[in-house]
Amino acid sequence: MASEAITDKLIELSQVLVADDGLDATLGRVARLSTSLIDACDSCGVSLIRDGSVSTRAASDERADRIDDIQYSHGEGPCLQAIETGETVHVTSFAQEERWPQFIESALDEGIRASYSVPLRVEQNVVGSLNFYSIDGAFTDSDKQIGDVLASQAAVALHNARTFNEVLNLVDQLNEALASRDLIGQSKGILMANLSLGPDQAFDVLRRESQNRNVKLRDLAEQVVSGAVVIDGASVDSAP
Structure with a gap:
């Protein structure tokens, strides 16, 4: 050629x-x-x-x-x-x-x-x-x-x-992290409104409930936002 x-x-x-x-x-x-x-x-x-x-x-x-x-x-x-x-x-x-x-x-x-x-x-x-x-x-x-x-x-x-x-995977991970942050923020807002808690107190309740239920924090937050799980004052009263 x-x-x-x-x-x-x-x-x-x-x-x-x-x-x-x-x-x-x-x-x-x-x-x-x-x-x-x-x-x-x-x-x-x-x-x-x-x-x-x-x-x-x-x-x-x-x-x-x-x-x-x-x-x-x-x-x-x-x-x-x-x-x-x-x-x-x-x-x-x-x-x-x-x-x-x-x-x-x-x-x-x-x-x-x-x-x-x-x-x-x-x-x-x-x-x-x-x-x-x-x-x-x-x-x-x-x-x-x-x-x-x-x-x-x-x-x-x-x-x-x-x-x-690799870039797509990184984007997916970042999107997942942002979605998790938003869900946790929304669930904290629900607990703050329902239980008269501050931001740090609401997060501590979420974290403790996540450990007690053996559920990932993001998954628990999603359940709280959807109404599938209701966290009441008993969880706050049992806090150390």
Whole structure:
């Protein structure tokens, strides 16, 4: 592929990485772009580690899905080795490859003749691999260089997705904290009005009732606000 065309495709990829389409759509586009950017690449799959096992998160076509699945089922293959070692794995000829015999036999049946697997790293941790498959022959140095760039971009997408999820979790935690504070404030107001208490006294009653009932303070406050629980003067009289 001419350098101008490669540049155009990489610009397209950079635009994809900032598009609001979600991680799966982004990785799917990376996989499909790989088959047009890399001359030797006919199929591409994105393998990711999730809950201790490896699965394909996105693929350019069904063949890539099948080749990846064959490796998972046999527990061997170039993509698994790339993930395990953190090193790129280039198989120049499946017909002459002696590693992973079960996988190789099945891959040859699928028409695959060569592969190039690149580990994906997020914050120095290997989280998967980008797997390029060829039905014609080995990947050239130029092919591998482009593959490395694509793997870096896929890793950026994964990092951004992780950061985004962390921010969402933080927002959820903050919203939960604010909601809890509001509920506790409302329940304190109810106790202050019903039992003629000050703010600190009302909070002490809530806290003590929470311990006595073995209920989280937020949950008790919600019950008080909804009227499901009524705290009467007896609770105040029993205060130490």
